[in-house]
Amino acid sequence: MSLPTSQKQWLVQGTGEGFSTLVYQDGPIPEVGADDVLVQMQGASLNFRDLIIPQGKYFFPLDLPIIAGSDGAGTIHSVGSNVTEWKAGDRVLPLFNQGHQKGAIDTAATRTGLGGCVDGTLRRFAAFHRTGVVRMPANLDFVEAATLGCAALTAWNALFGLRRLKKGETLVVQGTGGVGLFGLQFAKAVGATVIATTSSAAKGEVLKKLGADHVLNYRENPNWGDEARKLTPNGEGVDHIIEIGGEGTMTQSLRAIRMEGIISVIGLLSGSPPKENIIETLSRLCTVRGVYVGSKELLEEMVETIEKHDIHPVLDKKTFTLDTAKEAYEYMWAQKHFGKIGIKIE
Incomplete structure (x- = not known):
């Protein structure tokens, strides 16, 4: 599939009242470095941190403006020249703290969180370092898998x-x-x-x-x-x-x-x-x-257990789309949900 010249994305421009700083805009398709993979995002989900970041209530590091979204899942579109462990067509989900590979988290890794210090998942295409993704559980669809990166x-x-x-x-x-x-x-x-x-x-x-x-x-x-x-x-x-x-x-x-x-x-x-x-x-x-989410090592272990026991996340009855993601923020803030709120990206 050829790439478009631009894409829609949700940007947290700064902090303010409610979700006034969360803006739906056109943005560039990210460049893919030699050690990167380009993922076509097909699902996302919301976490409480996503709601409080634009309100200035989040207590971990931020680097605004930033593309919103902590969780997601999708299909690899293309890979950089140094990437051998992934190929186009692989179904993956990104690691939340991109720098937390294994063991205890350190200060540097806390500054690699998606949607806070690193551009997040609420867009059609996202580039991640080859070590920043893991394979999706085979038993889940994209919206289900998109709930795993933070809460699970x-x-x-x-x-x-x-x-x-x-x-x-x-x-x-x-x-x-x-x-x-x-x-x-x-x-x-x-x-x-x-x-x-x-x-x-x-x-x-x-x-x-x-x-x-x-x-x-x-x-x-x-x-x-x-x-x-x-x-x-x-x-x-x-x-x-x-x-x-x-x-x-x-x-x-x-x-x-x-x-x-x-x-x-x-x-x-x-x-x-x-x-x-x-x-x-x-x-x-x-x-x-x-507890501040977890490492890639733990995420891979969790994926295996989800497959082994055929565990499916509890999703709210209402699913949103990329263009209605702000409504999902408001829906969750009003505590109308039960379980995870899914966002389908097409």
Whole structure:
């Protein structure tokens, strides 16, 4: 396929109120260096970070203006002269932090995030370094695969990046966002018990259908941490917690966690945790760990598990297109979604 002379793309021009700085414009097709691959993007999805970047609320490095989008998937259109591991036609998804290849992340790698410091996925064609993509799971379509780069990899890192969640252990996942739902699916794939928290009975029924062993309604029971502990063998507490809420949930997570358990902090949706929680980590003898997505090594491992267990992401009932991506931002900001929001790029 011959390349067009320009393409449509979403650009974050700066920061401002709402999504006023998110602009749909014509842009160039990126040049492909000797070590690059040119990917025809065919799917994308939104993450909470995508929503707060144009609002100036993101706390990791930014280099604006920047092409928006953290997640995507597509087909390689062409490769640079030094590229031997990829060929035209390969189905791939980009690594979120392009510089995080394996092991622990370092400061330099935090400055290689798509849609923040490196041009992102909300465009028809994108160039990546040959080490900055991995193969798509064969069992997923492009929109499904486009949900994996941030939310799924964050959940995978939380459960398997520091100390691996094992069969028979217990995980608490909070809410019905992308990270929590992927965490639930990955935990069930390895034979763990999952306690899910939610705010409504209807969402609770969906969580049960996805495999949650127990569902706790945190509106009906704000002290759900004590209840979660009671659901574990001998009441000793849960092994892993994917912590999303911050101020509104950390106290309960600390009540639920067992000695030497791990609380993976993914977000602070309800504000920063109270300072007394820091002292309580000592009395609970647990590890509280911040997680910033994950490495290429972990992403490749996750792709294999998704294929092996035929795991499919939970997608919202509404799918958007590239030209309506701003509507997707507004839809997600209004919290009208359940699961991941997909964007089809044609």
